[in-house]
Amino acid sequence: xxEKREMIKTEMLNKSFGDLHVLKDIDxxxxxxxxxxxxxxxxxxxxxxxxCLNFLEIKSSGKVILEDEEIDPKKEDLNKVRQRVGMVxxxxxxxxxxxxxxNVVEAPMMVKGVKKAQAIKEGKExxxxxxxxxxxxxxxxxxxxxxKQRVAxxxxxxxxxxxxxxxxxxSALDPELVGEVLSTMKELAKxxxxxxxxxxxxxxxxxxxxxxxxMHDGRIVxxxxxxxxxxxxxxxxxxxxxxxIL
Amino acid sequence: MxxxxxxxxxxxxxxxVFIEAMFLTLKLTAASLLIxxxxxxxxxxxxxxxxxxxxxxADAYIGIVRGTPLIVQIFIFYFGLTEIVNISGxxxxxxxxxxxxxxxxxxxxxxxxxxxxxxxxEAGRSLGMTRTLTMRRIILPQAFRRAxxxxxxxxxxxxxxxxxxxxxxxxxxxxxxxxxxxANFDIMTYLLIVGVYYLVLVLLLTVxxxxxxxxxxxxx
Numbered sequence: 001x002x003e004k005r006e007m008i009k010t011e012m013l014n015k016s017f018g019d020l021h022v023l024k025d026i027d028x029x030x031x032x033x034x035x036x037x038x039x040x041x042x043x044x045x046x047x048x049x050x051x052c053l054n055f056l057e058i059k060s061s062g063k064v065i066l067e068d069e070e071i072d073p074k075k076e077d078l079n080k081v082r083q084r085v086g087m088v089x090x091x092x093x094x095x096x097x098x099x100x101x102x103n104v105v106e107a108p109m110m111v112k113g114v115k116k117a118q119a120i121k122e123g124k125e126x127x128x129x130x131x132x133x134x135x136x137x138x139x140x141x142x143x144x145x146x147x148k149q150r151v152a153x154x155x156x157x158x159x160x161x162x163x164x165x166x167x168x169x170x171s172a173l174d175p176e177l178v179g180e181v182l183s184t185m186k187e188l189a190k191x192x193x194x195x196x197x198x199x200x201x202x203x204x205x206x207x208x209x210x211x212x213x214x215m216h217d218g219r220i221v222x223x224x225x226x227x228x229x230x231x232x233x234x235x236x237x238x239x240x241x242x243x244x245i246l
Numbered sequence: 247m248x249x250x251x252x253x254x255x256x257x258x259x260x261x262x263v264f265i266e267a268m269f270l271t272l273k274l275t276a277a278s279l280l281i282x283x284x285x286x287x288x289x290x291x292x293x294x295x296x297x298x299x300x301x302x303x304a305d306a307y308i309g310i311v312r313g314t315p316l317i318v319q320i321f322i323f324y325f326g327l328t329e330i331v332n333i334s335g336x337x338x339x340x341x342x343x344x345x346x347x348x349x350x351x352x353x354x355x356x357x358x359x360x361x362x363x364x365x366x367x368e369a370g371r372s373l374g375m376t377r378t379l380t381m382r383r384i385i386l387p388q389a390f391r392r393a394x395x396x397x398x399x400x401x402x403x404x405x406x407x408x409x410x411x412x413x414x415x416x417x418x419x420x421x422x423x424x425x426x427x428x429a430n431f432d433i434m435t436y437l438l439i440v441g442v443y444y445l446v447l448v449l450l451l452t453v454x455x456x457x458x459x460x461x462x463x464x465x466x
Contacts, residue, residue, distance in 0.1 A: 056368055083374035093369035097387045097465050107373035110383060139465040152369075159373055 004031040006068060007163050007194045008053060013062035015048055022048045024218040026062070030163070033192040037205040037226075040215035041241065046198040049215070050165050053196065054085040067162065083111065086156030090168040092148040094140040100127065100151050101136040104158045112159070119158075126154040130184050146177030150184050157188075164188065166197040202245065206230055214238045248435040257439050260426060267422040268443055274336070274408040274418060278343035279401055285344060286351025291381075293356050304352065311349035317410050319346050324414040339411035347404045354400060358393040359385060391462050398455030402448050409444075419443055 008030040015023040023045050030036050038046040051057040052064060055071070055078045064071050071081055095103050104123040108114040114122075127133050130150040140148055149169055156164060166185065170178040182204050189195055189208050199205065205212050206226045213223045214235075222229060222238045233239045257264075293304035311319070323342035327333045333341075362385050370380030412421035423440035427433030 054372055056372060079371075079374050079376050082372055085372075087369075087372035089365060089369065089372075091365055093363070093365035095366065095369070095384055097391070099465075106383065107370075107375060110379055111374045141466055155373070 004033065006030070007032050007034075007066070008196065009063075009065040010049075010052075011063040011065070013049075013052060013064060014060045015045075015052055015057060016060045022218050023052065023059075026220060028213065028220060028223075030194060030196055032194055034210040035189045035195045035197065035208050036211045036213060037209040038196065038198045038213050038215060039200070039202070039205060039241075040221075044215040045218040046215050047167050050087075050167050050196060050198050053163075053165060054082050054087050056087075079111075083159050084162045086159060086161035086164045088149070088152050088156055088164065088166045088169050090171050092140075092145070092152045092172070094148055094151055094155070096140050099137050099139055100132065100143070103140065103151055104155045107155070108158050123154070123158060126157055127151070129157075129187075130154045131180070144177060145173045146180045149173065149181045153181075153184055153188070163194045163196070166195065166199065168198050168200070170199065170201060200245070202230070214241065216241070248432065248438070253435050253438050256432075256435050257442075260422075260436075260439070263422055263426070264419065264439065264443060267417055267419045268447070270336075270416065271405070271408055271418040271447070274339055274343065274411055274416065275401075275405045277340045278408065279347060279404050281340065281344035282347035282351050282404065285348030286355050289348065289352035290355035290359060293352065294359060308349045308352060311346055316342075316346050316407055317413060320410055320414060335411075335414050335416055339408075339414055339416050343404065343408060343411070346407070347400060350400050350403075351397065354393050354396045355389065357396075358389040361392055362388045394455065394459050394462065398452065398459075401451055401455065405447060405451060406444060 006029055008028070010026050010028050013023055013026040013028075014021070026045075026049060028036075028049075038049065040046050048057055052059050053066075055064075055073055058073045066081065066084065071078075095106065098106060101120065101123050104126055105114075105116075105119040108119045108122070109116060124133060124136060127136055130153055132147060132150055132154070135143065135147065135151070140151065143151065153164075153169075169185070170181050173181065178201065182201060185195070185197070185204070186208050197204075197209075209226050211223055212226050212229045214221050214229065214233075214237075216237050222233060222235045224234075229238065230242065233242055289304045289307055292300045293308075295301055320339060320342035323345065324335065324338040327338050327341065328335075366384050366388065367380050370384040371377070375383070408418060409420035411418055412424065415421070417425075419440050423436040424433065427436040430436075
């Protein structure tokens with residue numbers, strides 16, 4: 001079997017907000033088809049790391065390499081880069097003035113110039129895939145949190161990204177709605193989507209992740225396969241963290 | 247005070263004259279507010295732009311408009327513009343009113359744009375949309391909806407302020423009322439009549455704005 005492609009790589013990635021040093025010397029690598037789950041206490045820099053990967057935050061120093069190409073935010077057209085990296089947010093951020101289908105077809109039509117009929121056909125397929133075919137013409141305000149998040153996933157997938165980033169996708173959901181979003185994500189993982197997921201859902205991490213990365217205070221403390229990291233953490237801080245949440 | 251039947255009589259007698267003046271008032275209001283919306287949007291975008299000089303230009307414009315009386319602005323437009331270009335009193339008044347309302351509308355738009363959740367533009371950007379496209383397709387439609395109630399309020403103010411065009415000779419409602427009042431030594435009658443005209447126009451405008459608000463809230 002051939003070597004898997006490196007989809008994301010960071011080298012000595014640092015990010016500061018003023019005096020606040022949020023990411024410290026992050027080296028990470030995400031291979032094609034892999035699911036990497038970032039865990040850690042809030043404030044540990046997980047979300048900032050994720051946001052640096054699609055340049056919603058611009059690194060202070062270091063390298064972000066996407067599919068073997070170093071991205072220089074000063075030279076590169078970041079809008080082009082972001083088309084390859086889908087993102088799902090904690091608070092969904094659906095466009096409230098557009099219908100569910102309108103949310104999904106917006107970017108393909110406006111950014112990629114996909115023809116309307118084609119965009120609608122693909123959009124409906126995606127909505128069917130996330131189990132919301134019947135909601136196409138409904139406005140987001142009529143949906144439950146879980147449904148909103150599944151629309152947000154469909155919206156991101158509509159751009160046919162190579163990589164999907166999930167920023168605490170279930171943290172704003174009522175407990176009974178978490179499952180439907182996680183199972184959509186599991187399906188996506190099964191299809192071979194390369195995913196980086198920030199989450200507190202340890203069950204999901206254990207079941208779906210190829211790698212789990214534990215972050216603390218802006219650094220990657222430990223990484224490993226889920227069974228190793230969860231059942232046999234090597235670092236004291238990882239042990240403490242897992243002890244405090246499990 | 248004039249008697250009720252006297253006012254009604256004059257109302258009927260001068261109905262044609264007032265209706266004609268009312269159309270001029272409406273034309274002044276509509277033209278100046280349309281221009282003011284464009285000016286307002288332009289300066290709102292300048293004000294929130296990341297360029298310091300551009301936002302300072304917007305600040306200066308808004309500061310000047312808010313810091314000087316509307317009548318002074320209309321006079322400057324009238325006497326100033328007619329001196330350099332061949333412009334009718336109507337357009338001098340229209341531009342004066344537009345220049346004035348534009349500043350207030352700019353502040354309304356700025357506030358409503360900034361009130362749209364930051365997550366909205368992040369969602370747009372994360373899909374590969376440019377800053378401009380995100381503003382046009384995602385932020386502005388939501389901002390317009392939020393701007394509508396204060397905008398309606400500003401439209402009402404704009405309608406009533408168009409009465410100041412009387413002072414540069416526009417034969418609009420207020421001008422006609424004072425002219426008829428002085429000619430007949432009966433100012434109170436015509437002020438009461440013109441008050442009714444303004445009141446009805448403002449009511450109609452309120453209904454119109456409410457209808458638009460309702461239509462735009464289908465997604466709630």
